[in-house]
Amino acid sequence: MTSSDALSSNIRITDEPKVTSRTWLMHILLVLATIVILFPVLWLLCASFKQPQDLFSSVLLPWGGLDRLTLDNYRRLFGDQPFARWFVNSVTLASTMSVTTVLLSSLGGFALAKYQFAGRGILMGMMFATMLLPGQMLLPSSYELMRNLGWIDSYLAILVPGAVSVFGMFLFMQSMKGLPDELLDAGRIDGCSELRLWWDVALPTVRPMTGAFTLMTFLGAWNGFLWPQIVLQDADKYTLPIGLANMVSMPEYQSDYGVLMAGTLLAVLPVVVLFFALQREFVAGLTSGAVKG
Secondary structure (H helix, E strand, C coil), X not given: CCHHHHXXXXXXXXXXXXXXXXXXXXXXXXXXXXXXXXXXXXXXXHHXXXXXXXXXXXXXXXXXXXXXCCCHHHHHHHHHCCHHHHHHHHHHHHHHHHHHHXXXXXXXXXXXXXXXXXXXXXXXXXXXXXXXXXHHHHHHHHHHHHHHHCCCCCCHHHHCCCCCCHHHHHHHXXXXXXXXXXXXXXXXXXXXXXXXXXXXXXXHHCHHHHHHXXXXXXXXXXXXXXXXXXXXXXXXXXCXXXXXXXXXXXXXXXXXXXXXXXXXXXXXXXXXXXXXXXXXXXXXXXXXXXXXX
């Protein structure tokens, strides 16, 4: 072996990461934390396939093995209740609200970050003030307004008030402040309209924030309960949280936990799938403010 080979071998050896007892301890703690976090999900999954007599006799799978698992809970869920319609209502409502809120919030954040206009400080102060008011305080006046507009028992009563998020505007404003003004000026020279600058220049630069805010908006719309329960009266227009809450109050389901667990599992799955699809943008969006200073 030549001296150069020995030197390169030593370099490779020293470049290898050193596994210490602290690293092993950290890995063990992370594995234990993962098990603790995932255990309720595993219990929910197993409980949704259990027969009533096996629900509390074992922790996860029944003692009789996989042969004792059943699909009756899902058959009853879709057969006795309009669960499929509730699921479609929730997906449609949450998706529409997410797209609308993200677009309008990013447009408002772009205007606040890159335009100077009269009354900008006063407008931002009023927007901050609205964030200090609890949403429950506005329920009576909001309901009266929806009744006067004829939007009770309509999805417009949910979509229109939730289309604009002050919190989202400030998130996008902070993210778009770092966009160079020279880049926008170059686009204007090339003939881009202001909407084109927002869509083709500003939005791509804040993609991580867009993914994070989309996930937060979808999660909030998917789990929305209080306001939809007030304005929606037709059972066929219910969303999943309202439908499941009504099922809990029905006498035939108060002790039938298998059906409730099946409905809960199906209500959780879309959020989990969306999180895994947007997890990279979500983490990058949450950490983007920390690296900008």
